[in-house]
Amino acid sequence: xxxxxxxKQTRRLHNPPVIxxxxxxxxxxxxxxxxxxxxxxxxxxxxWGEKTWEKAESKFVKETYAKILxxxxxxxxxxxxxxxxxxxxxxxxxxxxxxxxxxxxxGVYGACSTIGESMGLGAMLIDGGFASNVVCITSSxxxxxxxxxxxxxxxxxxxxxxxxxxxxxxxxxxxxxxGTGPFITKITTGKVVDLGIKDQxxxxxxxxxxxxxTIYAHFEDTGLPHDYYDMVITxxxxxxxxxxxxxxxxxxxxxxxxxxxxGGVMIFDKKQDVHAGxxxxxxxxxxxxxxxxxxxKKGKLRKILLVPTGxxxxxxxxxxxxxxxxxxxxxxxxxVIGG
Amino acid sequence: MQQxxxxxxxxxxxxKKSPNSSLIRNIPKAFLVGGLICVVGxxxxxxxxxxxxxxxxxxxLTSIVMISLGILFTALNLYDDLGKFAGAGSxxxxxxxxxxxxxxxxxxxxxxxxLGIGAKMFLIxxxxxxxxxxxxxxxxxxxxxxTT
Amino acid sequence: xxxxLISYISAFLVGGVICSLGxxxIDKTKLTPARILVLFVTVGVFLTALGLYQKVVxxxxxxxxxxLTGFGxxxxxxxFSDVDKHxxxxxxxxxxxxxxxxxSAAIVFGYLVAVIFKPKAKx
Numbered sequence: 164x165x166x167x168x169x170x171k172q173t174r175r176l177h178n179p180p181v182i183x184x185x186x187x188x189x190x191x192x193x194x195x196x197x198x199x200x201x202x203x204x205x206x207x208x209x210x211w212g213e214k215t216w217e218k219a220e221s222k223f224v225k226e227t228y229a230k231i232l233x234x235x236x237x238x239x240x241x242x243x244x245x246x247x248x249x250x251x252x253x254x255x256x257x258x259x260x261x262x263x264x265x266x267x268x269x270g271v272y273g274a275c276s277t278i279g280e281s282m283g284l285g286a287m288l289i290d291g292g293f294a295s296n297v298v299c300i301t302s303s304x305x306x307x308x309x310x311x312x313x314x315x316x317x318x319x320x321x322x323x324x325x326x327x328x329x330x331x332x333x334x335x336x337x338x339x340x341x342g343t344g345p346f347i348t349k350i351t352t353g354k355v356v357d358l359g360i361k362d363q364x365x366x367x368x369x370x371x372x373x374x375x376x377t378i379y380a381h382f383e384d385t386g387l388p389h390d391y392y393d394m395v396i397t398x399x400x401x402x403x404x405x406x407x408x409x410x411x412x413x414x415x416x417x418x419x420x421x422x423x424x425x426g427g428v429m430i431f432d433k434k435q436d437v438h439a440g441x442x443x444x445x446x447x448x449x450x451x452x453x454x455x456x457x458x459x460k461k462g463k464l465r466k467i468l469l470v471p472t473g474x475x476x477x478x479x480x481x482x483x484x485x486x487x488x489x490x491x492x493x494x495x496x497x498x499v500i501g502g
Numbered sequence: 503m504q505q506x507x508x509x510x511x512x513x514x515x516x517x518k519k520s521p522n523s524s525l526i527r528n529i530p531k532a533f534l535v536g537g538l539i540c541v542v543g544x545x546x547x548x549x550x551x552x553x554x555x556x557x558x559x560x561x562x563l564t565s566i567v568m569i570s571l572g573i574l575f576t577a578l579n580l581y582d583d584l585g586k587f588a589g590a591g592s593x594x595x596x597x598x599x600x601x602x603x604x605x606x607x608x609x610x611x612x613x614x615x616x617l618g619i620g621a622k623m624f625l626i627x628x629x630x631x632x633x634x635x636x637x638x639x640x641x642x643x644x645x646x647x648x649t650t
Numbered sequence: 651x652x653x654x655l656i657s658y659i660s661a662f663l664v665g666g667v668i669c670s671l672g673x674x675x676i677d678k679t680k681l682t683p684a685r686i687l688v689l690f691v692t693v694g695v696f697l698t699a700l701g702l703y704q705k706v707v708x709x710x711x712x713x714x715x716x717x718l719t720g721f722g723x724x725x726x727x728x729x730f731s732d733v734d735k736h737x738x739x740x741x742x743x744x745x746x747x748x749x750x751x752x753x754s755a756a757i758v759f760g761y762l763v764a765v766i767f768k769p770k771a772k773x
Contacts, residue, residue: 522677523676523677525673525674525677525678528673528677529670529673529674532666532669532670532672532673533666533667533669533670533673534666535669536665536666536668536669536670536672536717537661537662537663537665537666537669537713538662539665539716540661540662540664540665540666540710540712540713540716540717541658541661541662541665541712541713543661543665543712543713543715543716544657544658544661544711544712544713545658546712547657547711547712547715548654548657558748561715561724562748562750562751562752563751564712564715564716565721565724565749565751565752565755566751566752566755568716569752569755569756569759570755570759573756573759573760573763574759574763576763577763577766577767578767579767579769579770582772588669589672589673589676589677590669590670590671590672590673590675590676590686591666591669591672591673593672593676593683593686593687594668594669594672594686594687594690594717594718594719595665595669595716595717595718596716596717596718596720596721596752597716598683598687598718599687599718599721599756600756600759600760602683602684602687603756603757603760604756604759604760604763604764605769607760607761607763607764608763608764608767608768608769609769611764611765611768615765619761619764619765623757623760623761623764626683626684626687627687627756629684629687629688630684630687630688630691630718630721631753633688633691633692634688634691634692634694634695634721634722634725634745635725635745635746637691637692637695637696637722637725637726638695638722638725638726638728638729638741638744638745639729639741639742639745641695641696641698641699641726641729642726642729642730642732642733642740642741642742642744642745643738643741644699645699645729645730645733645741646733646737646738646740646741649733649734650737
């Protein structure tokens, strides 16, 4: 049993779970971004026919969950567990969206790292023999996030150049015990890291140290060469956070080079006026469910390290002047079980 | 990970790394829009004066008209676009105060008339009234003590 | 130049300068809009009490009364005039009395549009 432990934070999965299906449904702005072709569905109205932003976000979750099952041709009773979370208080987007699923449910909170957190837990459930099929799903919505964390939409304020744009949509994956890959072969669970950044309009700078800490731990635990992966994708540091991460890694002698990228940078075009890039639980999740999964399936990418990062702040902690603790979880996804 | 920076060093490093808002681009826009909103206010002041109203009525009526305009533009989903362009140019005038009342009222309508619109309407303007009226009471008391 | 034209030009210039000061504060201090508004009203009250803001109003007209510092000016001026009439009681009635029109309009129209109109997602 003990040889599943690799170093302090990394775990090797002996029966690596397979990502057998993914799905992503996003809003209009994401549908105009560079990764548009990889989403299952783009909705052109943020309310999606619902009365409130919160109801709309739940609908994104509900429809994405249904899409994962249909993409996998899996009956509803074939799912053993759902692990889900989102940004809204008490994770209501997930629980309301999944209340009709009839499947045992674990709610998690990791802010924008939620997809990494849920996939890590799901992978261990499957490796441990506790489940054959686990759905990991998350969501975010620009309008509901603005309302909860910032200002009413119609307030005439300017966004800081370091601010990021919350992705509207939901995305998730189905992890299975059987399948042909891609496989989750290792996970590195992150620690809560806080380097004292207080500016909630500069989340990339707050989260970069957490991402650096987890990536450092991953290479330290596994002893893998720093150029092992075809791509290392963090999310969602945005353009400023990504530069900071590169600096932090370099000063620890980890040089990943050009294959280091970020979901928040990839999902939007600079012309889309999103300042430092995308953010929100659905950002990294939809980049994985769309572009990354497609690339793995086609063999364009063979082994990637996905490092979703989350800023664990609340409106209350911000108003009380607290700094922003952050976490990042690394997931190794490979087409062939190796390493 | 090796700690390469203390919190203070990291803050300084981040400040250097993060782009600042461009004052050279933002100030002219704030000046222009703020100035023009005041010209509109001056137009109403001149008009009401021309109608022979007394001074206090003119200033009250001008406020009422400008606040109504700010609320109307908010309702038509235009004031946020103006704010994105003008920044303080549309926040500082009294129309911005009106926007700060109408925008949460609209946003929180989904939570009902009492705890939604009623409670959240003064989310941003409430602190303004509390501190403004509070300050006026303080200076009023001082003025009373000095003049008697 | 006639007086009307001069009043427009001075309103534009004085109003523009006051808003530019707000912009510098936002960009340099990262203050949120709520804090900016609080600051401007309070500063307006105290500058009026010191007799300074009246001079700005004399020059700028609406350029000085339309920015939120002007709201502070109305609060303070109303307070002084009520103190003159009613003594200490005036300190508690003057501010709200002088600004009642604007605040009431904001409540009524803000409520009405909230019932009728919906916020829209940003593009």
